[in-house]
Amino acid sequence: MWQLLLGLVVGLVLGWWLDWYLSRQEGASLREEMDRKNATIAKLQKELLTSQKEAEPPKRAKRTRPPSAEKTEEVVQAYCVKCKEHRPMNHPRRVTLSNGRPALKDTCPVCGSGLFRMVKM
Numbered sequence: 001m002w003q004l005l006l007g008l009v010v011g012l013v014l015g016w017w018l019d020w021y022l023s024r025q026e027g028a029s030l031r032e033e034m035d036r037k038n039a040t041i042a043k044l045q046k047e048l049l050t051s052q053k054e055a056e057p058p059k060r061a062k063r064t065r066p067p068s069a070e071k072t073e074e075v076v077q078a079y080c081v082k083c084k085e086h087r088p089m090n091h092p093r094r095v096t097l098s099n100g101r102p103a104l105k106d107t108c109p110v111c112g113s114g115l116f117r118m119v120k121m
């Protein structure tokens with residue numbers, strides 16, 4: 001009698017296990033499919049993003065160029081003590097101070113007084 005019961009129990013357990021195993025397998029294949037779908041979606045999003053990035057550069061190129069071009073043509077400005085304003089040095093002369101540091105000297109184009117400016121080494 002107990003053998004029959006055991007057989008029944010084993011059969012039930014086996015049935016449950018098979019059910020569980022099959023559902024797990026299904027779940028795994030489902031997950032795999034989802035992963036594949038997610039991957040394609042991610043790929044599409046990436047492609048969209050890169051195409052958007054490729055469309056952007058013209059704006060950035062305009063922004064990044066000016067600074068380097070301006071630096072070479074920059075007019076040296078010096079503070080005029082008489083005008084109490086910054087004036088451009090039209091003909092700056094390079095001089096060396098007593099402490100050995102270089103400086104620029106010129107005359108103010110407005111009032112004619114001396115302009116002086118330290119130069120970065």
Ligand SMILES: [Zn+2]
Nearest residue numbers: 080083108111
């Ligand atoms: Zn001046």
